[in-house]
Amino acid sequence: MATKKNSELLDFAALVNDQEKDFKMVQILNEKGEIVDKDHVPDLTDDQLIELMSKMVWARVLDQRSTALNRQGRLGFYAPTAGHEASQMASVYAMDKADFVLPRYRDVPELIQQGLPLYKAFLWSRGHVEGNNYPEDLHALPPQIIIGAQYVQAAGVALGLKKKKAENVVFAYTGDGGTSQGDFYEGMNFAGHFKAPALFIIENNEFAISVPRSAQSAAKTLAQKAVAAGIPGVQVDGMDPLAVYEVMREARNWAIAGNGPVLIETMTYRYGPHTLSGDDPKRYRSAELDELWHQRDPLNRFRTYLEGKGLWTQEKEDALIEQYKAEIKEAINQADKVEKQTVTSFLKNTYEVQPQNIVSQIETYSKKESN
Amino acid sequence: MAKKTMIQAITAALGQAIEQDDKVLIFGEDVGKNGGVFRATEGLQEKYGEDKVFDTPLAESGIGGLSIGLALEGFRPVPEIQFFGFIFETMDSIGGQMSRMRYKMDGTRQMPITIRAPFGGGVHTPEMHSDNFEGLIAQFPGMRVVIPSNPYDAKGLLLASIHSNDPVMFLEHMKLYRSFREEVPDEAYEVPLDKAGISREGKDITIVTYGAMVRESLKAADNLAKENIDAEIIDLRTIAPLDMATILASVKKTGRVVVVQEAQKMGGVGNTVVSEISQEAILSLEAPIGFVAAPDTPFPFGEAEGIWLPNANDVEAKVKEIMSY
Numbered sequence: 001m002a003t004k005k006n007s008e009l010l011d012f013a014a015l016v017n018d019q020e021k022d023f024k025m026v027q028i029l030n031e032k033g034e035i036v037d038k039d040h041v042p043d044l045t046d047d048q049l050i051e052l053m054s055k056m057v058w059a060r061v062l063d064q065r066s067t068a069l070n071r072q073g074r075l076g077f078y079a080p081t082a083g084h085e086a087s088q089m090a091s092v093y094a095m096d097k098a099d100f101v102l103p104r105y106r107d108v109p110e111l112i113q114q115g116l117p118l119y120k121a122f123l124w125s126r127g128h129v130e131g132n133n134y135p136e137d138l139h140a141l142p143p144q145i146i147i148g149a150q151y152v153q154a155a156g157v158a159l160g161l162k163k164k165k166a167e168n169v170v171f172a173y174t175g176d177g178g179t180s181q182g183d184f185y186e187g188m189n190f191a192g193h194f195k196a197p198a199l200f201i202i203e204n205n206e207f208a209i210s211v212p213r214s215a216q217s218a219a220k221t222l223a224q225k226a227v228a229a230g231i232p233g234v235q236v237d238g239m240d241p242l243a244v245y246e247v248m249r250e251a252r253n254w255a256i257a258g259n260g261p262v263l264i265e266t267m268t269y270r271y272g273p274h275t276l277s278g279d280d281p282k283r284y285r286s287a288e289l290d291e292l293w294h295q296r297d298p299l300n301r302f303r304t305y306l307e308g309k310g311l312w313t314q315e316k317e318d319a320l321i322e323q324y325k326a327e328i329k330e331a332i333n334q335a336d337k338v339e340k341q342t343v344t345s346f347l348k349n350t351y352e353v354q355p356q357n358i359v360s361q362i363e364t365y366s367k368k369e370s371n
Numbered sequence: 372m373a374k375k376t377m378i379q380a381i382t383a384a385l386g387q388a389i390e391q392d393d394k395v396l397i398f399g400e401d402v403g404k405n406g407g408v409f410r411a412t413e414g415l416q417e418k419y420g421e422d423k424v425f426d427t428p429l430a431e432s433g434i435g436g437l438s439i440g441l442a443l444e445g446f447r448p449v450p451e452i453q454f455f456g457f458i459f460e461t462m463d464s465i466g467g468q469m470s471r472m473r474y475k476m477d478g479t480r481q482m483p484i485t486i487r488a489p490f491g492g493g494v495h496t497p498e499m500h501s502d503n504f505e506g507l508i509a510q511f512p513g514m515r516v517v518i519p520s521n522p523y524d525a526k527g528l529l530l531a532s533i534h535s536n537d538p539v540m541f542l543e544h545m546k547l548y549r550s551f552r553e554e555v556p557d558e559a560y561e562v563p564l565d566k567a568g569i570s571r572e573g574k575d576i577t578i579v580t581y582g583a584m585v586r587e588s589l590k591a592a593d594n595l596a597k598e599n600i601d602a603e604i605i606d607l608r609t610i611a612p613l614d615m616a617t618i619l620a621s622v623k624k625t626g627r628v629v630v631v632q633e634a635q636k637m638g639g640v641g642n643t644v645v646s647e648i649s650q651e652a653i654l655s656l657e658a659p660i661g662f663v664a665a666p667d668t669p670f671p672f673g674e675a676e677g678i679w680l681p682n683a684n685d686v687e688a689k690v691k692e693i694m695s696y
Contacts, residue, residue, distance in 0.1 A: 100443070129475075129477045130477065132475055132476045132477055132479075133476065133477035133479055134476060134479050134480070135479075136479070141443070141476075142475065142476065146463050146467050146468070149436065149463055149464070149467065149468060151436070152432055152433050152435065152436020152437065152439075152440075152464070153436045153439045153440045153443075153468070154436075154440060155433065155436060155437055155440060156436055156437040156438060156439055156440015156441045156442075156443070156444075156448075157440035157441075157443055157444055158440065159437060159440065159441060160440060160441045160443065160444025160445070160446055161444060163396075163422065163441075163444075163446070164444065164445075170440070182430075182432060183432055183433075183436065183463075186428075186430045186432050186433035186436070187433065187436060189428055189430070189433065190427065190428055190430070190433045190436075190437055193427075193428050345477075346474060348478070349473055349474045349477060349478040350473065350474045350512050350513050351473070351513060351515075351537050352473065352481060352535070352536045352537050353535070353536075353537065353564075353565070355515075355565045355609075355612035355613075356565070356612065356613070356614060356615055356616060357612045357613070357615070358612070
């Protein structure tokens with residue numbers, strides 16, 4: 001005779017509740033510009049603090065100028081970055097120039113910081129191959145368009161770095177939407193298995209074009225997705241440059257020491273549209289939400305902090321803005337001077353050793369293009 | 372020199388590739404201790420170590436991405452996709468990423484990757500193991516698709532593929548793995564990429580084919596010879612991009628042509644061959660171009676392969692039809 005069970009074997013609610021409890025957002029500098037975790041303020045000199053703030057101002061100016069240039073028809077595809085300055089500039093500031101960056105289309109500022117000449121970034125936007133002609137010592141691929149593909153590639157670069165015993169990491173960016181892709185998991189899982197030095201950064205800006213973060217996953221945080229791959233996951237205030245910097249610096253050390261990858265979720269917001277190709281955020285975001293995030297602005301809080309330390313003035317910032325505008329103007333003029341593209345050169349670059357069809361098409365196009 | 376099966380020739384090539392170049396890495400699902408589900412990597416991990424020959428987690432897109440990343444760091448990856456039918460999982464790595472890297476980056480980067488995968492009918496696999504998807508990969512400029520038809524070519528083409536700085540999809544027909552042996556030199560050698568082979572010289576009709584259909588066409592040609600039909604057989608070896616020069620020279624000589632492929636007729640490599648012949652040599656033809664291919668259904672259930680796969684009888688019948696036109 002069967003005996004009656006006293007209770008169910010499993011408490012599913014308990015299994016799912018509080019999964020996010022180990023992923024509390026790391027913050028060092030709050031939105032008022034006050035240090036809230038004085039024990040973990042990064043060890044940056046005054047000059048470095050000024051340099052980091054300058055880079056954030058640069059990124060904001062670049063965003064404003066890129067938007068204007070796009071509207072004037074002088075730039076092509078553009079994915080706005082305003083709001084992401086701490087997430088982007090502080091993360092790249094913690095990296096080495098010889099570290100490998102795998103950006104997506106919103107991460108052009110980081111790519112420039114790692115050495116992509118500005119005029120080439122503009123050429124990429126316009127759709128000119130010269131924009132992807134990377135010097136050998138630029139450890140990067142052009143911005144990834146296929147969401148998530150950079151994550152599996154990062155695992156490969158990281159394994160390569162490990163095999164070469166290089167003291168470097170690869171760092172790859174995706175957005176909150178990108179975490180729904182299979183490649184997101186495969187990249188983390190491969191790098192985790194191989195204990196390869198990869199830093200996977202999710203810039204969680206709340207919306208994947210129009211779809212809110214809450215509609216991407218039942219997971220309460222994206223950082224906790226690291227658990228499935230057996231690697232550390234961290235959520236950090238992406239509007240706080242000190243927290244982003246410190247998390248990235250420590251993650252880099254952990255990875256280089258041979259411990260494997262880290263997943264970092266930066267909580268940020270894009271003030272503008274997804275791209276300048278017709279997206280209207282009013283269709284899916286409220287003015288209240290916009291306002292909430294503007295109050296967390298990374299530049300405002302860092303400016304307040306630095307002014308409090310006597311390291312920053314409005315005059316200094318204004319002078320920098322003028323300098324950056326001039327550099328951008330020069331770069332766009334340089335982009336204008338680049339020679340037109342030819343199909344002949346595309347054909348020549350498709351294979352190292354040219355097959356018959358390519359040889360015959362080179363002949364056709366070089367005649368056509370010499371006229 | 373020893374008689375080797377195709378799979379033995381492939382294993383020999385992989386070992387020699389590692390010995391020639393310490394940047395060569397062999398990896399995939401079950402390629403390590405297990406030596407691959409077909410034993411193509413048998414003994415390689417033991418001999419060359421886990422740094423060079425290693426298992427990956429079970430994820431084809433991960434394997435594709437791993438290959439690209441390793442290539443960016445200067446390695447020469449030779450990943451195995453366990454069965455070609457699993458290729459969809461890593462299609463972006465091939466068509467969206469590695470095939471266009473050199474082009475996209477203005478020739479400043481290269482992807483010296485050779486993806487090996489078994490494919491092909493006649494061995495009664497479950498579904499999605501045998502499908503002839505080579506035509507899909509042939510659509511990607513920047514990729515080469517190489518399909519050997521015999522042990523000698525398999526070794527030489529595989530070494531040439533691994534030495535190539537362009538990415539190669541290297542497809543190994545499962546039916547050919549162990550069905551026959553032939554002399555394969557012990558030393559390393561290359562069979563050139565982008566160059567078709569002539570498996571049988573003839574003057575009456577040209578059969579253009581590749582992979583397992585080369586054997587079927589050779590059988591057909593033996594029978595046809597008894598009826599005084601002298602067929603020339605061209606083995607494409609590299610099915611994309613095509614060696615049209617060799618094909619056109621033969622067609623101009625014989626004036627008749629039959630294209631034979633194991634894949635379904637729709638899309639596919641054979642249609643490109645037909646199209647090119649039509650454009651470049653139509654006035655040399657004395658009859659319409661014959662086409663032998665599988666019917667336009669998905670690859671069949673295991674027990675139905677016999678009625679679905681093209682074979683020597685189909686080739687023989689089609690050649691006779693074209694000869695009597």
